[in-house]
Amino acid sequence: MSTGSNAPIIIKRKKVIAGGGHHGGAWKVAYADFVTAMMAFFMLMWLLNATTEQQRKGLADYFSPTIPINRVSGGGAGAFGGDNIFTEETLAQSGTGVSQPSDGSDPLRSESDAAGDAAAAQVAALRDIEAVLMGQGGESMLSDQALRHIITRLTDEGLVIEIFDLPEVTLFVEDTAIPNPVTAEIATIMARLFAAVRNGVAIEGHLSAKSLLRVDNPVWELSTNRAAQMRLMLQSGGLDPMRITRQTGAGDRESAVRDATAPRNNRIEVILLRSDI
Numbered sequence: 001m002s003t004g005s006n007a008p009i010i011i012k013r014k015k016v017i018a019g020g021g022h023h024g025g026a027w028k029v030a031y032a033d034f035v036t037a038m039m040a041f042f043m044l045m046w047l048l049n050a051t052t053e054q055q056r057k058g059l060a061d062y063f064s065p066t067i068p069i070n071r072v073s074g075g076g077a078g079a080f081g082g083d084n085i086f087t088e089e090t091l092a093q094s095g096t097g098v099s100q101p102s103d104g105s106d107p108l109r110s111e112s113d114a115a116g117d118a119a120a121a122q123v124a125a126l127r128d129i130e131a132v133l134m135g136q137g138g139e140s141m142l143s144d145q146a147l148r149h150i151i152t153r154l155t156d157e158g159l160v161i162e163i164f165d166l167p168e169v170t171l172f173v174e175d176t177a178i179p180n181p182v183t184a185e186i187a188t189i190m191a192r193l194f195a196a197v198r199n200g201v202a203i204e205g206h207l208s209a210k211s212l213l214r215v216d217n218p219v220w221e222l223s224t225n226r227a228a229q230m231r232l233m234l235q236s237g238g239l240d241p242m243r244i245t246r247q248t249g250a251g252d253r254e255s256a257v258r259d260a261t262a263p264r265n266n267r268i269e270v271i272l273l274r275s276d277i
Contacts, residue, residue: 052148054134054136054151057136129159129193130152130159133161134147134150142185142186142189145169149169150163157274158202161269161270161271162268163267163269164266165266171183171226171267179233183233184233190234190270194234195239198275199274199275201272201273202246202248203231203234203244203247203268204268205230206251206254208252208255209255223249224249245273
């Protein structure tokens with residue numbers, strides 16, 4: 001007797017997973033951008049922590065273009081108004097003659113241009129002094145310890161070099177005008193750098209306020225004496241005494257920070273004056 005007709009029928013179902021297989025590589029690009037951004041962020045944090053204020057200022061100045069490509073807009077389709085920078089020298093040789101009669105002077109140069117060039121030259125000279133002092137283009141002439149006491153800024157008056165106390169190291173012996181070695185080092189280097197220009201020099205002494213009122217508060221005399229001591233050190237370093245145009249003591253009246261009693265307010269400001277004002 002045959003049993004083939006009684007055999008069970010087995011049905012096998014294949015499970016199909018929708019959406020399987022390759023999904024593309026967009027997520028890899030997004031992840032790489034994320035990793036790059038995080039690396040850039042941590043590098044920025046490291047630079048902010050590892051550099052001084054002067055070095056950060058040098059980096060900012062490096063990425064700030066200050067040299068114009070062309071002073072005025074040209075009327076032609078090409079660069080320099082459709083002409084070239086040697087027009088006056090080449091037109092006569094090409095047979096077209098000069099653009100206009102010349103008496104030996106530059107007809108395109110006005111008095112305002114000359115004044116602007118002089119002002120720009122002054123600013124450039126002051127920036128060069130600042131760069132060498134702070135070591136923005138390389139190694140500074142000052143030691144790292146001395147650089148911690150200095151900050152510079154360029155103002156309408158000139159290059160202000162601010163030399164200030166640190167909580168652990170002061171410029172002068174407490175309540176005296178006797179300079180500490182770091183102050184003498186800074187003064188010597190400044191005198192050497194100032195010899196490269198002929199600008200006048202102004203010196204201002206400043207002090208921090210006392211937390212307690214004193215009947216005999218010698219802030220005026222002490223700030224003036226410290227300014228005078230800085231003048232003497234600059235002259236000993238080789239600065240011409242005739243270039244000193246102003247020496248003042250401001251007492252505790254002009255604080256550099258909000259807290260008038262902070263040591264940061266004990267400072268000497270040496271200003272390399274602009275000669276074009």
